[in-house]
Structure formats: structure tokens, C-alpha cells
Amino acid sequence: MEGSGVGECVGTDSRRPFLDRLDRRSSEQLRGLGTPQRFYRGDVLMRQGEPGEFVMLLTDGRVKITGQGREGSTVILDFGIRGDLYGEIAVVAGGTRLADVVAMGPAEARRIAAMEFHHFLEQYPNATKELLVSTARRFLVAQAQRKVPRKATPLSRVAERLSYLVDMCGVATQQGWLIDIPLSQSELAQFVPLGRTVVAEALENLRTLGVITSSRMTIVVTDRDKLDTLHRQQV
Numbered sequence: 001m002e003g004s005g006v007g008e009c010v011g012t013d014s015r016r017p018f019l020d021r022l023d024r025r026s027s028e029q030l031r032g033l034g035t036p037q038r039f040y041r042g043d044v045l046m047r048q049g050e051p052g053e054f055v056m057l058l059t060d061g062r063v064k065i066t067g068q069g070r071e072g073s074t075v076i077l078d079f080g081i082r083g084d085l086y087g088e089i090a091v092v093a094g095g096t097r098l099a100d101v102v103a104m105g106p107a108e109a110r111r112i113a114a115m116e117f118h119h120f121l122e123q124y125p126n127a128t129k130e131l132l133v134s135t136a137r138r139f140l141v142a143q144a145q146r147k148v149p150r151k152a153t154p155l156s157r158v159a160e161r162l163s164y165l166v167d168m169c170g171v172a173t174q175q176g177w178l179i180d181i182p183l184s185q186s187e188l189a190q191f192v193p194l195g196r197t198v199v200a201e202a203l204e205n206l207r208t209l210g211v212i213t214s215s216r217m218t219i220v221v222t223d224r225d226k227l228d229t230l231h232r233q234q235v
């Protein structure tokens with residue numbers, strides 16, 4: 001079911017999904033917990049404000065994590081790939097969900113009841129440590145996203161986000177780094193976050209500079225070095 005069929009996006013070391021960071025025993029155990037569920041583009045796996053009755057282990061497909069920006073607009077906080085685990089915050093902290101988790105295409109996840117997940121963590125202390133690492137990283141990413149340098153231009157902000165996506169989910173092809181997430185232009189705008197027209201202009205500039213090629217829902221970074229230079233210039 002993987003989007004492109006050209007290889008699998010597995011994340012870089014710093015962005016390795018939770019499941020892939022577990023040892024063999026705990027990974028096998030976790031993959032056997034809960035019940036499998038299928039989702040399609042736009043389906044909500046969990047919703048902001050709901051109580052934490054379960055976690056979801058994403059076993060295939062892609063998700064986006066959305067929250068509310070200023071003036072109630074939707075902001076994409078991050079994207080998720082196979083092996084990521086969602087819903088741990090409300091399950092562990094006992095409050096309500098911080099964000100929506102939404103399928104970006106066909107996806108599969110195991111829904112694991114909170115009690116069952118707690119029991120798993122008690123049995124596998126190393127999984128508890130890895131869970132802490134993955135949750136702490138989410139907060140670091142969210143923090144970095146809030147600290148956009150004042151002089152950053154739309155072009156450099158879009159370049160920085162594309163560079164992040166290549167690290168997270170880039171697949172090497174003959175043309176360059178394919179971002180293996182089915183991403184519409186308005187979703188990219190929600191992720192930067194900037195208005196759609198401004199992001200469309202920045203993408204056009206990147207195409208003209210020979211840094212990317214793009215077609216409907218697909219972006220290929222053809223010049224990674226130039227992309228990184230563009231976003232570092234403004235930092």
C-alpha cells in the first residue's frame with residue numbers, strides 16, 4: 001500500500017518510528033496487540049479533546065497531525081509514517097487528546113486499549129524509554145516550528161519544511177528525493193504555515209531555480225544542497 005512503490009520511506013536516525021526503535025521481542029509483542037483497523041484519506045484516527053482510551057500503532061500509510069492555529073485555522077503539526085505510535089499523551093498523562101490524527105490516504109493501524117498499552121509498557125521498560133524519546137522529539141519539533149526566524153522569507157520557510165520532509169520521508173529516485181507523502185498544496189501551506197497563494201509562489205520559485213519538480217500531490221527535490229542553502233541563508 002506504500003504510496004510510490006519506488007522504495008520504502010523509513011525515516012532517518014533521528015526520526016526513526018517508535019516501532020523500529022524497539023528490540024525484536026517488544027516489537028513483536030506490540031504488533032500483536034489490539035485490533036487492526038483500515039482508514040481512507042480524511043478519516044480521523046483520533047480527535048482533539050477526546051479522552052485517551054486507546055493508542056494507535058500505524059502499520060501502513062501516512063497520517064497528518066492537525067491542530068488549531070491563530071484565528072481557528074487548521075495547522076498541520078507533523079506527519080506520521082508506518083511504525084509511528086499516536087495517542088500516547090492522553091493515555092499516559094490522563095487528559096484529553098491534544099490534536100487530530102487524520103489519514104492521508106489508505107492506512108492501517110492497530111487500535112490498542114489504554115489498559116493493554118500500560119501493561120505492555122510495564123512488561124518492556126525499554127519501550128517506555130523509547131516512548132519518552134519519541135514524545136520528547138515531538139515537543140522539540142513543535143517548539144522549533146514556533147520559533148521561525150523573523151527575517152525568514154516564504155521561500156526559506158517552504159525550503160525548510162521540504163528539507164524536513166525529505167529527512168522524514170524522502171525516497172531516493174533517479175530524479176532526486178521523492179517526498180513519499182501524498183501532499184496537496186493546501187496541506188503544505190498548513191504545514192509551513194503560510195497562506196496558500198504565498199506557498200504556491202514559493203513553490204514556483206523553487207521550480208524555476210531547479211530545486212524541485214512537482215505535479216499533483218507529488219514533490220521531488222532535485223537539488224538537495226540548494227534547498228538546504230536556501231533555508232539556511234535566512235536562519
Ligand SMILES: Nc1ncnc2c1ncn2[C@@H]1O[C@@H]2COP(=O)(O)O[C@H]2[C@H]1O
Binds near residue numbers: 052096101
Ligand atoms: N506536535 C505534535 N507533533 C506530533 N504528534 C503530535 C503532536 N501533538 C500531538 N501529537 C500526537 O497526536 C496525538 C493526539 O492524541 P494524544 O494527545 O493522546 O497524543 C498525541 C500525539 O501522539
